[in-house]
Amino acid sequence: MKFNKVLESIKTYEAGKPIELVVREFGISPEEVVKLASNENPIGTSPAVAEVIRKNADKAHLYPDDSMFELKEVLSRKFSVEDENIIIGAGSDQVLEFISRALLNENESVLMSAVTFAMYEIYARQMGAKIVRTPSYEHKADEFLDAYNEYKPKIVYICTPNNPTGDATGKEEVLRIIEAIDNDTLVVVDGAYMEYAAAKDTKYAITPNDLLGYENVIYLGTFSKAYGLGGMRVGYGIAQRDLIKELYKMRPPFNITTLSLAAAIEAAKDNTFVKESIALHQEQIKRYETFARENGFTYIDSYTNFITYLFPDSMNSTDISDMLLKRGVIIRNLASYGMNAVRITIGTERQNDIFFKHFAEVIA
Structure with missing residues (x-):
């Protein structure tokens, strides 16, 4: 074969x-x-989330609300965005997959730091795209912009805090990179660990609303880390509605489970x-x-x-x-x-x- x-x-x-x-x-x-x-x-x-999962166990045979209206409503209030700015994935990994499928082919490249989340490369290679890495594992603006100007990648990945190294990039540095990139390149700001960075030092705190003014930027978040739902696999992307509308064309129906949806709704409320x-x-x-x-x-x-x-x-x-x-x-x-x-x-x-x-x- x-x-x-x-x-x-x-x-x-x-x-x-x-x-x-x-x-x-x-x-x-x-x-x-x-x-x-x-x-x-x-x-x-959260004990409240565990209770919601138990209460919804008898609904496991039912498909979830595919609009995910209630979860989007909670996230909308949490981040001061609109429902139309949000897409839900089976972990933020699935939103990364949507992005790669929507934008990449064998003629395109993606840019990332020397050491970062492995799925950026894997999804890009699935689409035949080329990989460009900066010299450092840190997200240094000068290195990113030098590589961007040379290769003109279709996607730039900024993982802050960075996995697997743990370092973070300040909001000013992230915005410096974003503002130097033209609108034909998508900038992905992966904030899977953002809750920890924001609690440690506010200069590293980035919210989806900080980025919503840019038409070529998407913020990714997850319920797998601080919210304790790794086994439920729920993540989200937040961006301008035109970008989200295009990514929705990649999304399969019912892409998270009934129990995952119920758990994420409750988790998002439990600060x-x-x-x-x-x-x-x-x-x-x-x-x-x-x-x-x-x-x-x-x-x-x-x-x-x-x-x-x-x-x-x-x-x-x-x-x-x-x-x-x-x-x-x-x-x-x-x-x-x-x-x-x-x-x-x-x-x-x-x-x-x-x-x-x-x-x-x-x-x-």
Whole structure:
């Protein structure tokens, strides 16, 4: 069987290893496994959301409201935008897919930083587009604009805060990039971790309304991180209505589930849970920063719910990740990104206690 030749250049996205795999491979009980690899919310989901899911369980046989009117209404109030400015996806990943399918072909290119979310490249390559990267993992305006002027890409991806590194780009720097790009190039501002950045330093806070005046910019957000709905897969894009109207042509019907829709509506209302999640993160991440300083390696200042440890040549990220895995501690090795580094989701106090115990033994 012959497949589309563009598949030859695509590497499969590697998701964080599930707890079930570690249990099967190493014979460790599920209670002893600590998963700090996928940036999930360590305290789970809001009790109010869990209750809504239970109440709607008997509707699982029904398709959801395909207009998603109630969810859009909540997001409209939250971000001071109109319903027509919003598109809902099965995670913000699906909105990225809509964007690639709507704009790209083998004659186009996309621009992104040296190390960033892998799905930008994967979706672009599915459409046969070329990949252009800046020299740095940080989103430096000069580097982006130099590459933009040379290659004239169809899409520019700005991931802030950036995954998998954790650094963020200030709003002024982001707007500087946007304002230098013409309207035939779409700028995607991916704010999957924006709630954490906004809580840490307001100069990194970007809202959809900050960008709605630009006809060639879309803001992406998700319920998977601060809202604790990673397993429900709900994300959104916010842009001018003409852009959203075109992306709707890519959207299949009923693209999120009845339970996902109910959960997202309730989650969007629960600001208290989000604040509690961020407060836990801000408290516990200090332990990771102190540990790095005390053990002779560096970290990237994080504006997300994870931290990236950068190792010297005397340490190997793959060996460390493999040894931790055998002890039931799942983290994300960044060797596939060309970095001798690991990404660690900030867990609960108990999860972090277990991580530091095993990590100290491994690096010793």
